[in-house]
Amino acid sequence: MTTAPKRSAARSTAPARPPGPGRDFGAWFLVLPALLPILVLSVGPLLYGIGLAFTDAQSGRTQATRWIGTLNFQDLLHDTLFWESFRIGLLWAVGVTVPQFLLSLGLALLLNQELKLRWLARALAIVPWAMPEVVVGIMWRLVYNPDAGVLNETLRDLGLGDGRAWLSGLGTALPAVIVVGVWAGMPQTTVALLAGVQNTPRELHEAAALDGAGAWRRFRTVTWPALRPVALAITSLNFIWNFNSFALVYVLTNGGPGGRTRLPMLFAYEEAFRYGQFGYAAAMGCVLVAVVSVLLALYLVGRLKGDQDR
């Protein structure tokens, strides 16, 4: 770390103090404005939430909330609807993250070439990235609309049948929302990977090309090793974000039809704010956090590796 001036404003002409415990005081003072809200509105509620999971807290209940130990977790174990939503959450997260990564990787490599319409791709990429998730959901509902939607109309024009009610079909709802998820997250992933691709040393590429390495060999031996930490980080983050997503699917299907797109977040939201089961929903939250923590650990390992490679 570089050595910044450590002197306090009041004694500007005093010599720099040697390192010691007192030195941190100024730092604490600067950190407090951000730290306090974090502790009160983030760390605090988090611990409170874990505590709630062990109670029978409900909204609008007159009796005092009681400590019920692991009862919520035992109930959760037998809650087939929860595990169904968990399964759907995993399907959705994998279904979005994997194509998103593969398509974005291809695109990043593509946009690294000198192509004529590259600027347009970059300009358009802003649209999904900047849009409110609610608007993305609304927009795709218009696309998927059984009668007035562009998708069915295009299929009709191509003579591919009469179209479907994509979002309300039992078999089509999840794939349909997955497509939207991929669409919404692709620009961000592409831009991140593109930055990674651009970080690979050009000389190595040229040397490999001179040695007669084909495109695939060059990708495997030069691009990928340099890209791997970025790829790992962005993929695990995407997976976690997708697993936790709410607004997009809330607007598209609200979990329907028949719970086919009911992601864990939607399920927990309903449990808490429609049925008022705060304690039970908090227990769900704990289980989901535990799962995400494992993924987070993977991500951190990737990051540390990335740091070592740098």
Add this chain to the structure above:
Amino acid sequence: MSAFRTRGAARAGQYAALLAYLVFLAFPFLWLVSTAFKPATELGSLHPTWIPRDPTLANFRQAFEEQPLLRAAGNSLLAAVAAALIAVAVATPMAYVLARHRSRLTAAATGWVVVSQAFPFVLLIIPLFLVLKNLHLINSLPGLVMVYVVWSLPFALWMLTGYVRAVPAELEEAAAVDGAGRLRTLVSVTAPLLAPGLVATALFAFITAWNEFFFALVLLKTPEKQTLPVVLTHFLGAEGAADLGPLAAAAFLATLPSLVVFALIQRRITGGMLAGAVKS
């Protein structure tokens, strides 16, 4: 690319792939715009067209009549501006410490920033709801702003830490050697160099809050207080039952501010996001 020979067929394939991506990116948005300008008769027809035959602004008028869009936009604007300003104001000093001063504190803060990026809101929203309820901050914009500030802090800290690091510490040391106090150094040396970063971070926090839906849905109960994304969902009925024209018009309008702001700062965000996700 002159070093590599790219065959014509490969190049054609590349353009085909790029074109497919452009179409995939653009078509839902173009459809939204097209729907927003279509009269009801065209929306009802079984064979919708890309370009409205008889473009109209009626959907926009109807959207404003059906839902309190203007008030909702005002609420969103207020919440987003307040959240952005407060977030930058509290994050900047901490980011400065994180960038210049390594200790256990900074390690803990960095750890928290990483973890909070990945945190599911389910576990947070219930206790947060109860805490804000006890503070009588449910259904109030100040309550929502508080949540947004905390929510945008991790990213703001990350971006700002990067910007502080980009200001050479040598400049500050030189000012100190010249006899400038720490505050003086910060105000006259560091702050001007940091200004673009502060603006970018504030704009990013603004978009985050402007687009946010989940917390607003849970915390705001009455239509008078609700933000734009929440009010937009009032247009939705069961699939097919929604009033498509006004829905599209309102959604289109809600997107414009974030599109404009995002276009301004997109490059900076990319850098900040990457720094956040991969480096630090």
